[in-house]
Amino acid sequence: MASWLPETLFEIVGQGPAPSKDYYQLLVTRSQLIFRWWRISLRNEYRSTKPGEAKETHEDFLENSHLQVQIALIFGAGILDYVFNLCQGKFDFLERLSDALLLSIISYLDLEDLARLAQTSRRFAKLCASDQLWERMVKSACGTITPDMKSLADKVGWRQMFFANKFQFLRQLHKQKQRQSTQGEKQV
Template identity: 55%
Template sequence: MAALLPEILFECDGQAPAPSKDFYQLQVTRSEVIWRWWKISLRSEFRETKPGELKESHQDFVDDSTLQAQIGIVFSQKVLSYVLDLCRGQYDFLERLSESLLLYILTFLDLEDIAQLSQVSHTFQKLCNSDKLWEHIVERSCDTVTTEMRSLAQSIGWKQFFFTNKLQLQLQLRRWRKKQEKNTDIFLE
């Protein structure tokens, strides 16, 4: 299963916490952890400092508490924990699936399961609230989706459209029709 993984498993970069202006990059490949840094300072003793790079095997990184501390400070303990899991061979395959495949899988879940899954991570929250997923849910739950309904759903969002009760929906459709007629009248003048 690990052979299906891309060469670069994880990558992030950013500036160190204030007051430092130094810039760092962390890259985890299938075989090593690469830590790069660029010293950015107006102080004369650091002007000639060249960028640096440290490469360690996964096992060496697991044993290197100094580099782990640096990564924890610069990128957070959550990132450090994730990188340590990668180095120990604990891959999160579900997070690595493409967005379209995850959306396809989500279409088989019940609404309660989608609500719970949206609380797992930012990635799943975004997917569980996406218009693509809710468009599919609406199409599955309605007998027909008219072009008016589709236009209204695109303007207010498919999730909002799904949870709007029928009376409110009819009122919104009437308002939408009047707005369309008004826009057509203005255009024709």
């Protein structure tokens, strides 16, 4: 299953904590971890400093507490935990799926599970609130979508359309038709 993984598993860049102006890059590939840095300084003694690089195998990184501390200071403990898991072979395959595929999978969940999934990460929160998902949900609940329903959903949002009760929906459709007919009369 690991053969499905791309060569680059994770990459992040950032600036060191204040007062440092140095830049860092952390790259995790299938076989190694690469940590790069660029010194940014106005001091004469550091102006000619060349960029640095440390390459470690996953096994060596797991034992290198100095490099782990540097990564935690620069990128945070959450990134260190994530990288640590990658180096231990614990891959999050679900996070690597495309948005389109995840939307297809998510559309089969019930509302309670959707609410729980939205709380797990920013990516899932965005997907669970997306119009593409709620359009699928409305289509599966209604069967057929008329052009009037589609134009109303484009206006108010597919999620709002899903949660609107039938009476509200019919009232909104009626108002939309009235507006369209009055606009048509004004143009004539």
